[in-house]
Amino acid sequence: MKIAIASGKGGTGKTLLATNLASYWSERQSVVLTDIDVEEPNDALFLQLPKIAQEERFKFIPSWDSTRCTLCGQCQEVCNYHAIIQLGTEIMVFDELCHSCYACSELCPAKALPMVPHKIGELTHYHHANLSFVESRLEIGEEQAVPLIAQTHRYVDDHFSKDHVQLFDCPPGTSCPVIEATKHADFVILITEPTPFGEHDVKLAMQTMHQMNKPFGLVINRADVGNSDLLAYCKANTIPVLATIPFDRHIAEAYAQGLLVYEQVPAVKPALDQIIDFLQAFAINQK
């Protein structure tokens, strides 16, 4: 079962939930956690596991072969991203603008634009006991997170069976990286806090999940701060609330040091148990 952890607003506890849930759940069964918040991946700070594999990841971009080029100009005409332009007798490719659609390369009548690999990031695979952890990290200066997220999903599919509990720590927001990160999920956990910002952003995230037809539920973090009537809202709209996590300075302090919170603040364990129970019941229902 694939479970995505997303949020709308940043800083509401995605990483906290993903790392603690993965580690705690792996005390009972095999779990793989994947950090696909590729712009700012943080899960590795909390899970000190032995590394078993590391590989560079690439996207493919056209590379100009001046000896074959007839300067017909078709490449710049077909590129919808303005990633390739003709300047006099030169063809210039702007790597960071290219979306790897292959149109210029495959439509070039002179075959003067072969596609070549361009590094976009690194994928690292860690493993210990029942817990596997995969992290992808975008190169600094790269603009597009989506291709790396898509490749990471493929890596997980190639290395783990569907029977595995698969958790995904997703990017914040509601735009294309989140869509890419959550589109294969069987269930999406949205974690938020009951403040006006948290409520505003999680409602956007809920609309996104509705549009994608994804089953989802909420985890409310720092549940006793703020004023929002999120619980009432969820009840009125029959949205499951999987668990609430209290506002507690000890949680923030443990998190600050890179520690797993449930090991330091045992009060967090019942919340994790509730989430696991809910997801296991959901999985049985699906079958």
Next chain:
Amino acid sequence: MKEIVIISGKGGTGKTSITASFAMLAGAEAVVADCDVDAADMHLLMQPNSVKEESFYSGQLAVIDQDKCIQCGQCAQVCRFDAISVHDDCHVVNPVSCDGCGYCPRVCPADAIKMEERKAGSWYISETKANNRMVHAALDIGAENSGKLVAKVKNEAKALAKQQNVRYILVDGSPGIGCPVQSSLSGANFVVLVTESTLSGLHDLQRVYALVKKFRIKAGCIINKADLNEMVHEQILSFLAMENIHHIADIPFDRTFTDALVAGKTVVELESSLVAQQVKRAWEIIKDLNQSV
């Protein structure tokens, strides 16, 4: 005119609350740009009255005309985004996956595919309670956050600032290090990095600053939740010293941010609070630093 961009790498460090506070303090001296267009929140604190609203179009979407389609499947073969599949014997485009590259219409032998402009969101110019103008936007659900809407918001803010002859453009940047942040940073005079005393905060600060360095922009840093962990706080300070980033202020772990938020206020409006004093001092320091930039 100085363009000051506030970014954080990590979400939830208080970036938007701090930017909104600076907007309150700057008043009519500033034009505000909310470039965190994916889940924009600043309007919740600034009570904007919109004086202008426009739709924003960005990118394209392939649309197959079923009357013309001969179901040959060449479109699906060339699509690198797996956006074309067969449903009820018809080739259809999945709008979520279509990247708008425009390859498929070029190979369609029946001329059955058209590229249509895609609405990505809306942008606004508003009057705020701080007696200044704010340019903000709302990205449509699931739209591509390509940085183009961010660039639009910034350019409109710049035009307004020029026209009104104000001293500052205050930009609330996006999280992360990808395309929207890079759009937020381009052309800025000064960057305020907002971080927190957590290992994640430090890690994300280091990554986002590596990006700032590529843009060669001078930076200062505000450490929020500064007292959460002394060791991490020290690590942040030595990183700032090593990179020659001005340490602007420390703000304690405190519920004032949440209390202000709940009241629909910026923290500087809770005048008696310690946090309000610190944010005010931070703004004075940033103004000083910008005289010498």
